[in-house]
Amino acid sequence: MSSIPAPAAAALVVPSPSAVRARAMLVALVPALAALVLTVLLFSLAVGLAGFNPLEVWGLIVIGGFGDAFAWQNTLQRAAPLVLTGLAVALPAQAGRVIIGNEGALVLGGLAAAAVGTALASSGAGAAIVWPAMALFGAAAGGTWIGIVGWLREKREVNETIASLLMSFIAIALFNQVVETVLRDPASLNKPSTKPLPDALLLPTLPGLDVHWGLAVGIAVALIAWGIMKFTPLGLALRVAGGNPKTALGVGLPVAWLTIGACAAGGACAGLAGAIEVGAVHGAANASLIAGYGYTGILIAFAARFSPAGVVPVAILVGGIAASGSLLQRRLGLPDASVTVLLGFAFVALIGCETLRGRSFPLLGGRKNG
């Protein structure tokens, strides 16, 4: 401990606060940029090997997803349910829980919303009652389902990841059974469905856009969740409980109930997504609701590093890739799996490049040891 070399240069030249901030931002962007470059290289290689021109493919991806007003609306419409299903994974993750079975919560939310919506509609209720009721019952159904998963984890030590997936299969079976029996509209002969909502009670599109209100609801929920996590004692408590449960217990936080609550909140988002799909797109609950949005949400939440606000841009990116996948198929005859490959590369690259986070980059002006 005799001679600690003084970091002379650093001690003498104190960078301005703005320069420090700029450098911090740059370093924070490194993993994302590295992931982007890696994804572009890998996917270009894959399409090149399959005999297509990567430049043409990338051009169509940009045009199909983000090229004009139609492409943007196509992208946003596809992203709408994904914001909520991304949150459904991101919120339990705040408490350190990995939930992957939100597909079940989504279909049960849709079923509850359809049941309540048609019941209220037949009693003559207007949109001002029907819509909030559908949202509430949808969220409650999804929240209860994933809340049970959280309870099993906290009170019975059942692994929440596996439990949520198995519960999802049960939920889908339950959904099919109810749609095909007790709630079946007798007129739905070859495609069992619940009774349809009257057209007047379908959720309209956003003003000036061809995208339904679900997108705005999703973004609002994401911003509220982000605000709670960042600015409230509840958010802090949740982060402590998720980050270090022992410390959280030590300071007297109700870790178990915080965790169950976070799981329920995630399930509620998925249930709400189901309710909106019924209210804005299908007008009834049927097997078309089982479209995999719940599973895509896993990818989105991981790619957004579980940030409730980060879920929004990632969902839009995934929506855009889906929209461009549509164009790629039609223009180049690329198989549907090509955008799945792209998403796979992006996912692997993002997670792989996470290891770069927190390192220092001498080229960017940082010190070697970080």
Place this chain on the structure above:
Amino acid sequence: MSRKPVSDLILPPTDAQRRRLIAGGALLGAAATLPGALRSAFAQAPVVVGVIYVGPRGDFGYNQAQAAAAAMIKKMPGVKVVEEENVPETAAVQKTMEAMINQDKAGLIFPTSFGYFDPHMLKMAEKYPKVRFDHCGGMWTQGKHPANTGSYFGYIDECQYLAGIVAGYTSKTKKLGFIAAKPIPQVLRNINAFTLGARSVDPSITTRVIFTGEWSMPVKEAEASTSLIDQGVDVLTCHVDSPKVIVETAEKRGVFSSGYHASQAALAPKGYLTGAEWDWATPYTAQIKALQSGAPMPNFLRGGLKDGYVKMSPYGPAVGATAKAKADEIKAAMIKGGYVIFKGALKDNKGNTVIAAGKSYDQFDGELEKMNYLVEGVVGSIPG
């Protein structure tokens, strides 16, 4: 790794690839040398036809049957086909239809999955009244649905009846197996037609039915196949989106199979007997020709063997001469017209009379669209 596009492995060259080949020679040569009038006719934009599939085009089943028709219409002059597979029955299919209209200038769209009709196709048809939409499924109703929409469908139970005859002659155990997706009228009609065909050969034959509950669930379909074969079933057939795993399992276990939707003969060279196939090129071609010539496009197209909407897979090596002769005889009667599959007295498998003696329903009868029973000889029950 092959430098061929992945799609080439299962399908003929895509539209885009063919276009690239043709475009150079044809346009350069023709545009420069043809007289004015002809040239402008040549420059006339082709009819762009969009085809949308709910699953993969190469699924050996429902989607492949549609894709085969799409491949046929690509060969028609003045037709450009754009295709998209694995499109779910959500807002995604609405956007795909819109994208075909906006980005590809499609004038005619075939949304081929049953669940695309309501609300997705109806909504787009209302928004784009100048575009024509023809849906696979037979739901179009005069006065209820827009005039720029239509339905096409086939009476495939005729083929299932013939397949039942072939199965009846071939089976040694007298136990047939049917793996079904959902207990909806269309599926029940196929199970019943297959069973009636088999029992017309030998009334002691029974059909064991298992419902998987899903249109595409290969794991359950494989389990159901194994279970039926273990029970002594020696001919398997089905009504699921892709019969692939069922036909493969049958072949592996050394029992016979009868196909559905498209031909699965390539998957079971020994045990494939025959199969009930769609022939969608018939309605596709009819609508495109009408569109090109400006003739009115019918809103409701439906037919059976006689009209070329359905067809049989060629007989496999295991089918005997008697079976072929009998099936061909009934087939000829169906093509001639007037052959009735569902006639009284017909009992369901609980002993109730479902069609009274002396009563008969022809193929077009709406009563058959509401079928909610399994006929005598079917072992199993409608779940729910």
